[in-house]
Amino acid sequence: MAPAPSSPSSPDSSSGPARLVVLVSGSGTNLQALLDAIAADPGYGAEVVAVGADRDNIAGLERARRTGLPVFVCRVKDYENKGGRAAWDVALADAVSAYQPDLVVSAGFMKIVGKEFLNRFGGRFINTHPALLPSFPGTHGVRDALAYGAKVTGCTVHFVDDGVDTGPIIAQGVVEIRGEDDETALHERIKEVERQLLVDVVGRLARDGYRIEGRKVIVP
Numbered sequence: 001m002a003p004a005p006s007s008p009s010s011p012d013s014s015s016g017p018a019r020l021v022v023l024v025s026g027s028g029t030n031l032q033a034l035l036d037a038i039a040a041d042p043g044y045g046a047e048v049v050a051v052g053a054d055r056d057n058i059a060g061l062e063r064a065r066r067t068g069l070p071v072f073v074c075r076v077k078d079y080e081n082k083g084g085r086a087a088w089d090v091a092l093a094d095a096v097s098a099y100q101p102d103l104v105v106s107a108g109f110m111k112i113v114g115k116e117f118l119n120r121f122g123g124r125f126i127n128t129h130p131a132l133l134p135s136f137p138g139t140h141g142v143r144d145a146l147a148y149g150a151k152v153t154g155c156t157v158h159f160v161d162d163g164v165d166t167g168p169i170i171a172q173g174v175v176e177i178r179g180e181d182d183e184t185a186l187h188e189r190i191k192e193v194e195r196q197l198l199v200d201v202v203g204r205l206a207r208d209g210y211r212i213e214g215r216k217v218i219v220p
């Protein structure tokens with residue numbers, strides 16, 4: 001197991017693969033793409049050490065269990081009478097910390113994290129969003145792009161800051177919107193691009209390190 005990185009914004013690839021904790025809320029196909037890339041390439045540079053979720057009974061957790069990975073579930077509603085959202089945020093941060101990740105990946109994780117989580121993982125917490133940010137942030141990025149009449153949309157992998165889908169952009173992929181698209185069809189085509197983009201980005205960050213200067217992410 002690789003130790004935590006010497007700098008929070010640059011995994012130390014000299015000490016072994018970067019440790020990833022992946023957070024999911026749904027089908028987990030982005031998680032699966034990471035797991036497949038890791039299994040296929042011993043030089044990928046990263047390993048998934050645990051998978052966390054904000055709900056039970058989702059395919060994303062099943063995928064992790066099938067791979068033999070430790071999983072944890074941290075549900076907001078379990079903290080309703082125990083400090084609310086802030087307490088949930090601390091519990092999530094604690095659960096993730098237990099696996100000493102170099103990078104935390106939100107791969108379809110449908111919760112906004114709070115202050116404590118960002119204090120601990122800011123600068124090494126990445127998210128994938130199904131639109132070309134800064135256009136169409138939020139929960140309905142695919143639907144909103146379609147409703148707006150945009151001709152292209154896509155996906156964005158970015159670091160998470162304290163806004164909603166506002167953090168520094170690492171990479172983007174473009175997808176054409178077709179006249180016959182509905183939300184499901186468009187989202188499926190976005191996800192094909194998104195999975196590859198996420199795999200590429202995580203591997204590059206893990207192998208090559210990176211730094212964040214203001215809004216710019218620099219990968220050598």
Ligand code: GRF
Nearest residue numbers: 026027028029030108128130
């Ligand atoms: C992705 O499109 C992600 O950007 C969005 O939800 C989807 C998750 O898909 N927030 P999956 O669970 O990885 O299949």
